[in-house]
Amino acid sequence: MALDTAIVIDGKAVAARVRADVAAQVRGLASASWRTPGLATILIGDDPASAVYVAAKRRACAEVGIQSFHHALPGDVTRAEVLALVDRLNADADVSGILCQLPVPAHLDGAEITNRIAPDKDVDGLTTVSAGRLALGLPGLRPCTPAGVMVLLAEAGVELRGAVAVVLGRSNLFGKPMGQMLLAADATVIASHSRTVDLPSVCLQADVLIAAVGRPGMVTADWVKPGATVVDVGINRTGGGLVGDVDFDRVKHVAGAITPVPGGVGPMTIACLLRNTLLAAGADGVSRRSA
Ligand code: NAP
Numbered sequence: 001m002a003l004d005t006a007i008v009i010d011g012k013a014v015a016a017r018v019r020a021d022v023a024a025q026v027r028g029l030a031s032a033s034w035r036t037p038g039l040a041t042i043l044i045g046d047d048p049a050s051a052v053y054v055a056a057k058r059r060a061c062a063e064v065g066i067q068s069f070h071h072a073l074p075g076d077v078t079r080a081e082v083l084a085l086v087d088r089l090n091a092d093a094d095v096s097g098i099l100c101q102l103p104v105p106a107h108l109d110g111a112e113i114t115n116r117i118a119p120d121k122d123v124d125g126l127t128t129v130s131a132g133r134l135a136l137g138l139p140g141l142r143p144c145t146p147a148g149v150m151v152l153l154a155e156a157g158v159e160l161r162g163a164v165a166v167v168l169g170r171s172n173l174f175g176k177p178m179g180q181m182l183l184a185a186d187a188t189v190i191a192s193h194s195r196t197v198d199l200p201s202v203c204l205q206a207d208v209l210i211a212a213v214g215r216p217g218m219v220t221a222d223w224v225k226p227g228a229t230v231v232d233v234g235i236n237r238t239g240g241g242l243v244g245d246v247d248f249d250r251v252k253h254v255a256g257a258i259t260p261v262p263g264g265v266g267p268m269t270i271a272c273l274l275r276n277t278l279l280a281a282g283a284d285g286v287s288r289r290s291a
Helices: 011-031 048-064 079-091 110-116 128-135 144-155 175-184 199-204 266-280
Strands: 038-044 067-073 097-100 164-168 188-192 208-211 229-232 236-238 241-243
Touching (some): 011 048, 011 266, 038 048, 038 079, 038 266, 079 097, 079 110, 097 110, 097 266, 128 175, 144 175, 144 266, 164 199, 188 199
Parallel strands (some): 038 097, 164 188
Antiparallel strands (some): 236 241
16 A cells, blocks of 8 residues: 655755754853864865765865865876875874775775774774774764664654564675664564565565665655655666655655655765764764664
8 A cells, every 4th residue: 555655855955954964062162162073075076066065065164164184196196105194194193083095096905095084083984994893883983874874764754673674685885784784773674685686575564674785766655665765765867856765755655754855865985074073083082882
């Protein structure tokens, strides 16, 4: 039986609240004469999309009062030069968080550069140590997009304890950490991927269905349990514009709540990057706290 229309979870509004909260905390630090949090960004080469992403992150920092330290390196920079820069930033007390925009040029190893970042400054939450902390349930900085999904679910009042959560996609960037965060919130988690047999039946079990596959409109209405919460992480550029992995127009008549694309998960990623930078600054005295 189809429900009327799902509640649309407004990621833009939630992200604005997270940013406002970060801004207020940064102002509070300034009045307490605490060091202003600082984010160092490393951009290697001249990939236009990467330049746009880094510019957006720097703008977002400026809006909430976080300092940004930008390092634009030429596309032919050597491995040793990049690693030496990361080492300098690791040792710089004004730098609370560091990110290296991926992908990097082919002669460099993005994983090696990421892993050189000190785990307590790893605001993207992508180092091996951060992944290990998450897997072991230890405090640490969490990857921004799944952290953003957790904030959206909390704001939408979605009960995770005991819920069946199906995560579609198992990337290191999103699917795996998402599954672990849901597990930590006491959901019963099913990780699914391209080798999963009968995906529609698996997805139909979900009280919370999170799609991150990069396939436009793959999740159709008949994959969704009536009343389920559907979170669409996909960002696919098509001739018809930006679309998610969920067939929003049909699924909204079955789901209880759903995130749109754009305006759902997307805005949460940068908001959580700002929040991670604040946490990494140790502003509240618990810098190792989980996000
Ligand atoms: P990814 O590394 O390409 O991983 C895609 C995952 O989807 C893989 O686990 C893959 O399975 C699975 N998959 C692909 N085709 C499938 C199919 N037909 N059936 C079942 N599973 C399938 O991608 P990602 O980095 O996780 O990103 C996924 C999507 O989220 C992309 O659209 C990306 O743009 C978006 N994204 C958005 C944000 C944001 O800020 N909103 C952040 C990150 C990602 P295998 O492992 O078996 O290959």
